[in-house]
Amino acid sequence: MPRSNRRSFLKFIAAGSVMSSAALAPARVFGQSSPHVVIIGGGTGGATAAKYLKMGDPTIRVTVIEANEVYHRCYGSNEVLTGHVSMEDISITYDALRGKYGVEFIFDTVTEVNPDTRAITLKSGDKVQYDRLIVSPGIDFIWDGTEGYSEEIANAEMPHSWKAGTQTRLLKSQIDAMPDNGTMIIVPPVNPYRCPPGPYERASLLAERFMAEKPNAKILILDPKDGFAKDKPFMLGWNRLYGFQIPHTKMGGMPDTVTEFENPGMIEWVGSDAGGKVEAVDAAAMTVTTEFGDTFHGDVINFIPPQKAAKLAFDMDLVEGNWCPINHLTMESTRHPNIHVIGDSCVADVMPKSGYSANTQAKVVAAQILHLLHEEEPEEPTWSNVCFSRVSSDYGVSVGGIYRLDHESGKIISTAGSGGVSPLDSSHQFNRLEALYQEAWMENFVADSFG
Numbered sequence: 001m002p003r004s005n006r007r008s009f010l011k012f013i014a015a016g017s018v019m020s021s022a023a024l025a026p027a028r029v030f031g032q033s034s035p036h037v038v039i040i041g042g043g044t045g046g047a048t049a050a051k052y053l054k055m056g057d058p059t060i061r062v063t064v065i066e067a068n069e070v071y072h073r074c075y076g077s078n079e080v081l082t083g084h085v086s087m088e089d090i091s092i093t094y095d096a097l098r099g100k101y102g103v104e105f106i107f108d109t110v111t112e113v114n115p116d117t118r119a120i121t122l123k124s125g126d127k128v129q130y131d132r133l134i135v136s137p138g139i140d141f142i143w144d145g146t147e148g149y150s151e152e153i154a155n156a157e158m159p160h161s162w163k164a165g166t167q168t169r170l171l172k173s174q175i176d177a178m179p180d181n182g183t184m185i186i187v188p189p190v191n192p193y194r195c196p197p198g199p200y201e202r203a204s205l206l207a208e209r210f211m212a213e214k215p216n217a218k219i220l221i222l223d224p225k226d227g228f229a230k231d232k233p234f235m236l237g238w239n240r241l242y243g244f245q246i247p248h249t250k251m252g253g254m255p256d257t258v259t260e261f262e263n264p265g266m267i268e269w270v271g272s273d274a275g276g277k278v279e280a281v282d283a284a285a286m287t288v289t290t291e292f293g294d295t296f297h298g299d300v301i302n303f304i305p306p307q308k309a310a311k312l313a314f315d316m317d318l319v320e321g322n323w324c325p326i327n328h329l330t331m332e333s334t335r336h337p338n339i340h341v342i343g344d345s346c347v348a349d350v351m352p353k354s355g356y357s358a359n360t361q362a363k364v365v366a367a368q369i370l371h372l373l374h375e376e377e378p379e380e381p382t383w384s385n386v387c388f389s390r391v392s393s394d395y396g397v398s399v400g401g402i403y404r405l406d407h408e409s410g411k412i413i414s415t416a417g418s419g420g421v422s423p424l425d426s427s428h429q430f431n432r433l434e435a436l437y438q439e440a441w442m443e444n445f446v447a448d449s450f451g
């Protein structure tokens, strides 16, 4: 490690240790008996961290504590709504992590963690001891803030389907039953939230389905934001495929081939500047009302609520505001030592909350924990993210980035000259290739995280 980085490293280690308690028993390192790394949450971040810890050092003991024996991945869940794939296709078991890498699993819910004694309490009453703990518990929802909306309404009339599982099935059944001339309303959340392009990919794939099955249907997106991830490539695709009228505010950089439509096509997007922010819902009438006072009726209403770190992170006192602050060099919580937070729950600055981000954060944390356990210095971290979305089955768009640690600010920043978004002068072949890349990415990514 260069001398200047070493100085920064020492500064960050010191910063990350502010909460060290004098009463804390020293955690085991290698050379004593084998240390025990415990991971709470066997989703994308947790599963990847477990695998890469065991790949890095097979002698280390790694235990994942996960609430469910089967993981339903969110990536691919929009295709369940269109009927292209089934719930079984997005279901993952932990057989490979157990059989191939020797990761231990406990299927239970964590109810409490004592950072001083390093003891985890499970719902069953069992206790588990750790030397280092990784927490990757995902997200939870903010239920208040919209008049008439609640968790009960999300579970019955207006599913979010933003955690794959029961909600995915419920939303699919509502979409299946929607009349041919029905309206589906999608309400995306404010930033930051899990999978920034996800609501717009959902609208795209459902438009493709409706074109074939319910050609008189409408998809109305009422957005509290004035833009979204990859908005121009999405809108260009909607213009080309679904008769979408691109708003004037989004015309900059669009090719001459864009078509002007008199009426909105199958998809209509209303951003915040045009009054898209929904302020109230009425589940009995199946309506939403915007801040401009307009009321819209939906046959299906997919209300995706604002988000925050998972409940466990709050219970463990890892949160400031809505998310978990970390020392980005080691991804260790700045609130409690020996506890590392990755995935959607953590503050990762410019990185989006995505499976890909959780996966690269998991690889960084696995490497740094192995260094710390061997009493070595952490290495210089880098992270990446590529996010493919489908505008239709054979039309893909993407955004990517490479990230590094800015030692002065302690923040994760974009590496200059890296990354980019799909071009707006793309040919049909280009977008077709991006759709194929997305398919290949999905297969490779699932294998990398869980296989």
Ligand SMILES: Cc1cc2nc3c(=O)[nH]c(=O)nc-3n(C[C@H](O)[C@H](O)[C@H](O)COP(=O)(O)OP(=O)(O)OC[C@H]3O[C@@H](n4cnc5c(N)ncnc54)[C@H](O)[C@@H]3O)c2cc1C
Binding pocket: 040, 041, 042, 043, 044, 045, 046, 065, 066, 067, 068, 071, 073, 074, 075, 076, 077, 078, 108, 109, 110, 111, 136, 137, 138, 139, 161, 162, 163, 194, 195, 198, 310, 312, 342, 343, 344, 345, 353, 354, 355, 356, 357, 358, 386, 387, 388
């Ligand atoms: C519709 C949709 C499409 C998406 N598409 C993409 C995509 O194409 N590409 C991409 O990169 N990302 C995509 N994502 C985002 C991706 O799914 C998430 O960013 C990713 O799953 C985050 O990983 P995580 O480990 O933080 O959380 P999760 O994967 O949600 O894992 C959290 C785990 O913690 C467990 N847990 C929580 N609390 C406890 C507790 N107390 N005790 C025990 N276990 C607990 C949960 O059961 C869960 O298994 C998409 C998301 C959605 C909603």
